[in-house]
Amino acid sequence: MKKQLDELLDTNLQQINHISENMHFKGFSKRLGERVFVKIFKDPLKYRLEYRVLRNKGNCLLIFPEYSALVLKYEDYTPLNKENVNAEDIIKIAELISDFHRENWLEIENEKEISLEKVLEKNVYRLADRKEYTEISELHSKFLKNISKLDEEYEKTLVLIHGDFGFRNIMRKADDVVLIDFERVKYASYYLDFIKYFYQDLDNDKFKKELFLKHYYEHSSEEVLSEELEYCMIFISALGILNYTKRVEDKEFEELGLKMLEDIGNYYI
Template structure:
């Protein structure tokens, strides 16, 4: 495992570890090797290293170095600033920015949804219908972790960052966590975001709640590794909505 000392020696740098809840490790500081301040990320997963390296290289000019052997990514240390209060205008802008990643990028992998259809007996019994519905939906490049914390301003322009979970999928999958966690299911914010994104194909309710259920299970798996009561509550609210949908469907 690369240590802070290893990285400082490698890049002639004075790096400081950035504390955050993640299985990855991140560092920032000035580098004589690159003659600028750098951001260094050491990944715990090869798949996430590949996704973020590929997306960063294709969408930006920030990438300085990448090493698959050590799962290392180095980019410019940029003056990002956090977004402010969530408003309809900001949600619209977020939708416009998110729309920008779906066309020009070649993803590093393709998602296989068939295994996910086994996540619950109720959905498994409707696997053929879900498969048919999703087959009719257009596939796009998913960011994989769309949320308030990954939208930042750079030189006054709203920007989406952190592409380690990028993959092919259905655009609505990327909206679930954003709508539940950051928009708190606010109808006005959701409408503004989808207006900003532009024309989309509507996902049938069965497939939407199938995706919500899969997202909730992913959250539960994450908080089992990294305790986060607030994030756990988001996943539980998703499961509650899925249960309500199933009960209404059975009435």
């Protein structure tokens, strides 16, 4: 595949090490007369999702559907991490994701699930073989006691979310921050984008979370989430992590999902 892309782009692509399952390359394309970033997707569906987002943003230089490959202009981004992010950055990040949520220009009807009850049922059911299933079922039953009210609120919070929001997909460009990697976009509650970001990147720090949410709500048109729906979003995130770590061994990530379950249990005490 690399050989064919080298010929098509008139370049010699160099692979970039990346934690993703996808393959990433960079190089100078003589055909295009500029440096390029090439992303080859393992999953054709994720290729199509990312292409639809980037097409609307005008970021794609070329596409090669037969290889599930996108060719983008290479950008000199600086990664974000906990050590180099300050309060001003957190405010910029809040406004960045708010803008993404507000755009709402991409229709993915087959990905749109407006029933919170069905979302919970689907996510709980696929964990029936985990040892934590009894605890998961008990927590599920607590949310079901108030499901009508939660479902009504949930439907009002549905937007197109990034789906993998966090420092790994937020880059610094000069004095600004930008979002990358849109292969997991879907319709869901806007708050679902925040859970892993809060737990992993902000260490669930109360001051940082409140700073982020203050500026997110000021910049967006969203209503503040109720506390119970917030914990329901944490529950859904935890279920997603525990399902993922059934397939992929990642003890640290699994512990994060278990910590979320613990926090939900404490909420209901």
